[in-house]
Amino acid sequence: MDLVLFDLGGTLIDDPFEDVLREIRSDLVAEFRNWNLEENAVAEFLVSWREANLKSDHPFASHFLQEETWIAEALVNLYRARAIPPMQEIPLLSLTILRRYRELAAVQISNQTQLAALRQLLEWLRSGGTIVGVASNDREFATRTMLIWANLAKFMEWVFTSEGLSKQYAGAEKPAPEFFHAIFSELGRPVSAWDNVFYVGDSEKNDIIPAKSLGIRTVRFLNKKHPKNASWLDTTIASLAEYQCTEREQLQDIFRKALNDPKRESKTVSPG
Ligand SMILES: [Mg+2]
Numbered sequence: 001m002d003l004v005l006f007d008l009g010g011t012l013i014d015d016p017f018e019d020v021l022r023e024i025r026s027d028l029v030a031e032f033r034n035w036n037l038e039e040n041a042v043a044e045f046l047v048s049w050r051e052a053n054l055k056s057d058h059p060f061a062s063h064f065l066q067e068e069t070w071i072a073e074a075l076v077n078l079y080r081a082r083a084i085p086p087m088q089e090i091p092l093l094s095l096t097i098l099r100r101y102r103e104l105a106a107v108q109i110s111n112q113t114q115l116a117a118l119r120q121l122l123e124w125l126r127s128g129g130t131i132v133g134v135a136s137n138d139r140e141f142a143t144r145t146m147l148i149w150a151n152l153a154k155f156m157e158w159v160f161t162s163e164g165l166s167k168q169y170a171g172a173e174k175p176a177p178e179f180f181h182a183i184f185s186e187l188g189r190p191v192s193a194w195d196n197v198f199y200v201g202d203s204e205k206n207d208i209i210p211a212k213s214l215g216i217r218t219v220r221f222l223n224k225k226h227p228k229n230a231s232w233l234d235t236t237i238a239s240l241a242e243y244q245c246t247e248r249e250q251l252q253d254i255f256r257k258a259l260n261d262p263k264r265e266s267k268t269v270s271p272g
Contacts, residue, residue: 002259003194004125005158005183007201008136008143009064010223010233012118013150016064016108017053021046023104024097031096035084044081048074057232059173060163062142065105071097109149114248121252122155130259133158135183135199137174137206140164160186174206180214191215196259200251202226205234208241219243219254 006012028042052070053063061067072094079087125132134156136143143161147153160183165172169182180199184190191197191214200219201207208218220241226233243254 001194002128002130002196002198003133003187004130004198004200004255005133005135005160007199007203007207008134008138008146010202010226011200011207011221012114012134012152013064013109013146014112014114014223014225016105016112017050017066019108020101020104021050023108024100027100028097031093032085035086037082037084041078041082041084045074045078048077054230060137060139060161060166061232062139063230063232064109064146065139065142066098066101068094068098071101106149109146110151112150115150115152117248117251118152119155121248121255122152124252125255126155128259130255131157133160135160135179137162137179158183158187174203175210177210177214180211180216198255198258203234204236204239204241208239212240217242217258219245219251219258221248221251222246 009015025042025046028045029039032039032042032045049070052073053066056070056073058069072090075085075090075094075097076087079085079090085093122132132155134143134147135158138161140161140163144153144159147156147159153159162173162179165179165182165186169178169185171178172182173179196217197215198217198219199207199211200221201211202221202223204220208220212218218241220239220243222237222239222244224246243258245251245254
């Protein structure tokens with residue numbers, strides 16, 4: 001039996017952050033007008049939000065759906081520079097902005113252009129009897145929601161997140177090997193008991209290196225859209241992965257070769 005697990009962020013779904021920030025601008029201008037703030041305060045806030053998102057990371061952080069902390073940090077910076085918005089407004093204003101961000105992210109994610117090729121790939125994998133799932137460093141609600149928005153949820157037999165796994169398995173967050181150990185405990189079948197296990201990911205450090213060290217075969221997706229300076233991304237080009245690609249459309253060919261390779265044939269037909 002074959003198993004293919006995918007990382008989510010940057011692998012199946014692209015980061016909607018920059019697209020959403022472009023769109024949210026007009027809503028922010030309207031919101032900031034309540035405090036008689038000129039338009040350049042909005043620009044200043046967006047710079048600060050972007051910086052907070054790029055530089056700070058924390059366990060299970062959902063960069064794609066965002067978290068209140070980064071928005072609140074940017075609002076506090078604005079308060080320090082301009083004494084506005086009033087500090088006591090920040091707890092609720094940050095949630096208003098977060099809500100609008102997520103509304104816009106839902107639209108962005110559901111319209112991402114790579115999804116059609118991915119749905120085709122997942123359907124093809126499943127039609128051949130391959131078990132398919134997602135395993136991501138993220139909050140449980142965020143991964144599950146993004147899969148639904150992207151119309152990918154129906155293909156996934158298994159959904160694992162670092163937040164979900166960590167409730168039962170201490171330290172189950174990539175790149176820690178505990179993340180992958182926890183998954184195979186949950187599957188009830190060790191890596192060695194499958195014909196093929198693949199992990200597909202966009203991060204060399206978080207996906208390829210730890211999966212490979214546990215005997216999982218790896219596919220590295222080199223995502224050209226990644227921001228270059230995010231502390232939580234490993235954009236190293238050189239890869240130890242068995243297979244690499246720069247387009248999602250190439251994944252089906254990779255698996256056609258990988259799942260029919262002669263090693264697999266000889267393994268399944270070799271006499272006792
Ligand atoms: Mg990723």
